[in-house]
Amino acid sequence: MSEIVHGKMVYTALEEMVTPGRCAVIVVDMQNEFCHPEGEGAKRGRSYQAAEKIIPRIKSFCDSARAVGIPIIYLMNTHRADALYHSSAELGRRMKKTGGDPLFWTIEGTWGHQIVEPLAPIAKDIIVRKHRPSGFYQTDIEMVLRNLNIECVIITGVVPADVLNRPPATPYPGTSTF
Secondary structure, eight states, X not given: OOEEETTEEEOOSHHHHSSTTTEEEEEEOOBHHHHSTTSHHHHTTOOOHHXXXXXXXXXXXXHHHHHTXXXXXXXXXXXXXXXXXXXXXXXXXXXXXXXXXXXXOSBTTSGXXXXXXXXXXXXXOEEEEESSSOTTSSSSHHHHHHHTTOOEEEEEEOOOHHHHTSOOSSSSTTOEEO
């Protein structure tokens, strides 16, 4: 059960944390480029099958969360065709990592940038664009979570391995992540 510690409410049970008004679901990078057999990832030999398999479960989970008033936030990997979001250092890092390819996928306004059809956002969902692997670096996510008074986030979707190796401690101070 929850208790007050140093003047702050501390929730100890999952049922206390995962409640409407306190919790949000964040869906990461479930975009055609990463999750569809015709996406750029599949064309370049990357596996999309694992992402494709989890789509029905994520859809069911998001539908259930919406039904009880938990907001859904989509983090979308976003680039521009003119590389405006990338410094020369970032372009060089990408090209070094891939042997010369600047990895320009998920270009805003293209089919590849869109969320896969079964998970397409509805009007009340929130979309946050990210221009780096982390959805918490130089995005609007902190402002969105604070303005919704979110204390707990549930993160789902596809997450590159390098992001898992250096996740944020929390999306912003005072939040829990599951």
